[in-house]
Amino acid sequence: MAGREFFTVQxxxxxxxxxxxARRTGVEKVPRExxxxxxxxxxxxxxxxxxxxxxxxxxxxxxxxADTYGASDSLPAYLDQAGAVRMGSVxxxxxxxxxxxxxxxxxxxxxxPTDADAVVMIEYTQVTMPGLIEVTRPVAVGEGVxxxxxxxxxxxxxxxxxxxxxxxxxxxxxxxxxxxxxxCARPRxxxxxxxxxxxxxxxxxxDPGQVRDATxxxxxxxxxxxxxxxxxxxxxxxxxxxxAKTLRAAVEECDMVVVSAGSSVGARDETAAAxxxxxxxxxxxxGLAIKPGKPxxxxxxxxxxxxxxxxxxLSALVVFRxxxxxxxxxxxxxxxxxxxxxxxxxxxxxxxxxxxxxxxVQVQVDxxxxxxxxxxxxxxALLSLLTSADGYVVIPEAATxxxxxxxxxxxxxx
Amino acid sequence: MAGREFFTVQxxxxxxxxxxxARRTGVEKVPRExxxxxxxxxxxxxxxxxxxxxxxxxxxxxxxxADTYGASDSLPAYLDQAGAVRMGSVxxxxxxxxxxxxxxxxxxxxxxPTDADAVVMIEYTQVTMPGLIEVTRPVAVGEGVxxxxxxxxxxxxxxxxxxxxxxxxxxxxxxxxxxxxxxCARPRxxxxxxxxxxxxxxxxxxDPGQVRDATxxxxxxxxxxxxxxxxxxxxxxxxxxxxAKTLRAAVEECDMVVVSAGSSVGARDETAAAxxxxxxxxxxxxGLAIKPGKPxxxxxxxxxxxxxxxxxxLSALVVFRxxxxxxxxxxxxxxxxxxxxxxxxxxxxxxxxxxxxxxxVQVQVDxxxxxxxxxxxxxxALLSLLTSADGYVVIPEAATxxxxxxxxxxxxxx
Numbered sequence: 001m002a003g004r005e006f007f008t009v010q011x012x013x014x015x016x017x018x019x020x021x022a023r024r025t026g027v028e029k030v031p032r033e034x035x036x037x038x039x040x041x042x043x044x045x046x047x048x049x050x051x052x053x054x055x056x057x058x059x060x061x062x063x064x065x066a067d068t069y070g071a072s073d074s075l076p077a078y079l080d081q082a083g084a085v086r087m088g089s090v091x092x093x094x095x096x097x098x099x100x101x102x103x104x105x106x107x108x109x110x111x112x113p114t115d116a117d118a119v120v121m122i123e124y125t126q127v128t129m130p131g132l133i134e135v136t137r138p139v140a141v142g143e144g145v146x147x148x149x150x151x152x153x154x155x156x157x158x159x160x161x162x163x164x165x166x167x168x169x170x171x172x173x174x175x176x177x178x179x180x181x182x183x184c185a186r187p188r189x190x191x192x193x194x195x196x197x198x199x200x201x202x203x204x205x206x207d208p209g210q211v212r213d214a215t216x217x218x219x220x221x222x223x224x225x226x227x228x229x230x231x232x233x234x235x236x237x238x239x240x241x242x243x244a245k246t247l248r249a250a251v252e253e254c255d256m257v258v259v260s261a262g263s264s265v266g267a268r269d270e271t272a273a274a275x276x277x278x279x280x281x282x283x284x285x286x287g288l289a290i291k292p293g294k295p296x297x298x299x300x301x302x303x304x305x306x307x308x309x310x311x312x313x314l315s316a317l318v319v320f321r322x323x324x325x326x327x328x329x330x331x332x333x334x335x336x337x338x339x340x341x342x343x344x345x346x347x348x349x350x351x352x353x354x355x356x357x358x359x360x361v362q363v364q365v366d367x368x369x370x371x372x373x374x375x376x377x378x379x380x381a382l383l384s385l386l387t388s389a390d391g392y393v394v395i396p397e398a399a400t401x402x403x404x405x406x407x408x409x410x411x412x413x414x
Numbered sequence: 415m416a417g418r419e420f421f422t423v424q425x426x427x428x429x430x431x432x433x434x435x436a437r438r439t440g441v442e443k444v445p446r447e448x449x450x451x452x453x454x455x456x457x458x459x460x461x462x463x464x465x466x467x468x469x470x471x472x473x474x475x476x477x478x479x480a481d482t483y484g485a486s487d488s489l490p491a492y493l494d495q496a497g498a499v500r501m502g503s504v505x506x507x508x509x510x511x512x513x514x515x516x517x518x519x520x521x522x523x524x525x526x527p528t529d530a531d532a533v534v535m536i537e538y539t540q541v542t543m544p545g546l547i548e549v550t551r552p553v554a555v556g557e558g559v560x561x562x563x564x565x566x567x568x569x570x571x572x573x574x575x576x577x578x579x580x581x582x583x584x585x586x587x588x589x590x591x592x593x594x595x596x597x598c599a600r601p602r603x604x605x606x607x608x609x610x611x612x613x614x615x616x617x618x619x620x621d622p623g624q625v626r627d628a629t630x631x632x633x634x635x636x637x638x639x640x641x642x643x644x645x646x647x648x649x650x651x652x653x654x655x656x657x658a659k660t661l662r663a664a665v666e667e668c669d670m671v672v673v674s675a676g677s678s679v680g681a682r683d684e685t686a687a688a689x690x691x692x693x694x695x696x697x698x699x700x701g702l703a704i705k706p707g708k709p710x711x712x713x714x715x716x717x718x719x720x721x722x723x724x725x726x727x728l729s730a731l732v733v734f735r736x737x738x739x740x741x742x743x744x745x746x747x748x749x750x751x752x753x754x755x756x757x758x759x760x761x762x763x764x765x766x767x768x769x770x771x772x773x774x775v776q777v778q779v780d781x782x783x784x785x786x787x788x789x790x791x792x793x794x795a796l797l798s799l800l801t802s803a804d805g806y807v808v809i810p811e812a813a814t815x816x817x818x819x820x821x822x823x824x825x826x827x828x
Contacts, residue, residue: 032615036635050797053622057795059679087652087681088611089623107680109611109725109795111623151796158801166827167639168800171632171727174615175625175797197502197523201446201588208467209503209525211589218585221450225581238501265473266521267501311523313585338828339755339805381471381523382565383464383589386582387572391753413580414752 009287009294011397012358016326019284019298021305023255023331025185032173037164037227038183039333044159046176050152054112056085058144061103061125061133062116068138076126076134079103085110103133112145119144152176162335164227184333186229190250191219192259193235194243195267195311200235214313214383215260219320226325227332228256238267243274251278251304255331258324260309260316261295268295271308275299278306289357289397293319305331312381318360318392341412342391345373350404353395362389363410373410389413423701423708425811426772430740433698433712435719437669437745439599446587451578451641452597453747458573460590464566468526470499472558475517475539475547476530482552490540490548493517499524517547526559533558566590576749578641598747600643604664605633606673607649608657609681609725614649628727628797629674633734640739641746642670652681657688665692665718669745672738674723674730675709682709685722689713692720703771703811707733719745726795732774732806755826756805759787764818767809776803777824787824803827 010018027041056062063079071077082102087110098104098116106112106119121144124137152158158176159169165181173181193213201212213235220230231254236246243259250257261271276282278301286308288296292315297308305327309316329337345365353359362385363373373393376385391412395402402408424432441455470476477493485491496516501524512518512530520526520533535558538551566572572590573583579595587595607627615626627649634644645668650660657673664671675685690696692715700722702710706729711722719741723730743751759779767773776799777787787807790799805826809816816822 032631033634036638051625051795052620055795085623087609087623088613089621109609109625146795151798158798164828166801167632167635168731168797168803168827170635171628171731172797172801174631175628175727177615177618177626179616195501195523199502201591202593204591206466207503209499209501211465211523212591214585214589217446217588218581220447221581221584224450313589317582317585339757339826340828341753341755342757343753381469381560383582383586384565384572387580387586389582412753413582414578414754 009289010285011289011356012322013397015285015288015298016323019300019327021300021327021331022303023305024333025187025255025331027182028185029180029182031180032170032178035165035170035173035181035183036167038181039164039227040159040161041182041184041333042161043157044173044178044181046152046154046156046158048176049149049154050175051146051148053148055146056106056108056110056112056119056144057146058119058121059108060106060119060122060144061135062098062106062112062119063103063135063139064098064100064116065118065139065141065143067101068120068135071135071138073136076136079133079135081105081131081133085113103135117141160336162333164334164338186227187255187328187331188231188253189223189228189328190231190233190254190257191216191223192233192246192250192257194238194259194261194271195235196238198235215309215316218313218317219258222317222320222325223328226328227334228328238270240270240273243270244277247274247278247306251301251306255304256328257304257306258309258320259306261311267311272297275301275306275308278302288319288323290319290322291357291359293322296323298323313383314381314386317386322358322360341414343371343410343412344407345371345410347393347402347404347406347408348372348374350401351375351395352401353399355400356397358397359395361393361395362386363391363393364388365390365410365412373408423703424699425703425770426736427811429699429702429712430737433714433741435714435741435745436717437719438747439601439669439745441596442599443594443596445594446584446592449579449584449587449595449597450581452595453578453641454573454575455596455598455747456575457571458587458592458595460566460568460570460572462590463563463568464589465560465562467562468528469560470520470522470524470526470533470558471560472533472535473522474520474533474536474558475549476512476520476526476533477517477549477553478512478514478530479532479553479555479557481515482534482549485549485552487550490550493547493549495519495545495547499527517549531555574750576747578748578752600641601669601742601745602645602667603637603642603742604645604647604668604671605630605637606647606660606664606671608652608673608675608685609649610652612649629723629730632727632731633672636731636734636739637742640742641748642742652684654684654687657684658691661688661692661720665715665720669718670742671718671720672723672734673720675725681725686711689715689720689722692716702733702737704733704736705771705773707736710737712737727797728795728800731800736772736774755828757785757824757826758821759785759824761807761816761818761820761822762786762788764815765789765809766815767813769814770811772811773809775807775809776800777805777807778802779804779824779826787822
């Protein structure tokens, strides 16, 4: 009975490398203000140069550099002040012409008159009599000036395809005047719970033997965090017919389907049978060499990835993080995975693991003088292990456990 | 002229330790589905035990452990099957009474009959004739069973105050039937831009000398990411009167105010004057020992923190990340700062720094055989430095630079 369900146990890395559902979401245009975290469908190119004009980087005087050569404290260069540039405008050329032997006052960020080729900082100047500027240090051509296309050239890529937009990317889009961005549509992810014992979280009083659905709420949050749009489908009783009907609708309406099976072997078998009936090519693997999470099911039904999760919430959430999120990112068009918080720490206790199996161990991190990670042990259905954990340690397939005192990498929850 | 503005330059750590605005947002109740990332205003306690009933962790038979003592393959214990427990319900006691010498079939996750004290896995049983179970291995009291309050006891803390709710926390709230959570209200953060040269990002064609407002868009995204609610206030010209009016309204209506000054020294002075007029206790410091970002201003006006950022976008965003976000988190009630992605890497080039100053160096990370961080140099107003960076390295105040080949910690953008 126990062996029956695991007819194609695969390693997690094999499964992730081999399971490549065809599904990709379409492209939609979103306004820049709503584009944080959205995924550009193609590289975003700039149609204008930035800053767009030669710009002063200092408060001082726009000059011809040659006029300052050899200037020093003891032998300053003397230049006639020929006007002043104001912020945000280019005054009539006659007012700010920088002819040989003249200087034009200019604030940081203002447009350098076209006939000047450098800006000397005000610190290296003195006004000894009105209209006459003493320059006490030479400037090279280009000094104190940002070129018109030094920040961004016309046609330059300002955001790559496939990388979720960050705060500074939105700043750059604003700087070059992009108001809308073509991005991959958010994948709709159906979340289905099964199990005769499972009742909605809103249920005020439980009968003995009933449990509230914890998995669906946590999955919805993880989907949202990863850039998807959760589509909650409620709880289906352990009934092959009802489950198949719910899953069929989910596959038709969504870009990805996640179903948490009931806890018992029978419930898991029914889930597998229902998934198998959905469409080609069907089940890719049933059983992953991961702990917790062995009874995981991966399937592709008419291009839509379907992931069957173990019945208990902790296992379900661990597997969804390790296996479901990479699939979700692929459907979402994300090719540059955002980095996750992680830290190195010293393991306080040994952890056993079987070779050929990926173990995911929940840990608490103590940021004392030496940073330590303490494994949380317990029956894998205890959700409190996950809520009291600061992060997790992955024991790779090749290892047979970790000794106390090992240095480990902890991926941190945020 | 250059020295005038920096009348109270402070180190960043001094400023963050000493600048403690009184502002805290109020408390509001939000539904669980909308609570991801929200900050519990007080510890969330469970009013019920989890799982709430003694629960089987395996598929097998509920027994009295004593009946299995001494059982082995060669000398099995024989028990009469007295019924079967179904998922999600407790059947009439008469059907599932586990009297001495009897066993009741039970699936994983089902309620263990009260008169049983262990569950033996089906793998260690055989049914040799209908109604008679052979048990080939002894079980201890409690084996195969999760106690009614083993996951969560009544009154236990399931989420601490001050730590943004994570996906698994929402799962736990669902498990114990919490539908609404009292959380700190999102701080409203006014974002004000100044500068005669600054125009809205929507401006299709710029006059020479004009730049689009990049800072406000990026700040809004950072505020959103950190759990605040951006309140964009547009662009104010370099005019003390207009600026004071805009800031006054912002202080009245919001929980925090961020103003990016114009680029020139004059514009910065006007910002300082306007902030000074807002309310007590006023300016806390003007000038921070940070590069980029020296001309930063911190003030508290009638309890509301006001942060004056440098005029150029890169400096403004660096300072807001280093100084503004800690203040925002404090106003938002966050006491447990979510971890940030970080990695160690080998610096490919030396970076100079002045002692007593915090340097924030943008870097590109190459995940080759040896992970390297390459500093991005350039005039600090180039926004492209920030968009092409993968993260940043902080050179602490005590250091005078970093040698090529140093191992550094890179905080990664996500």
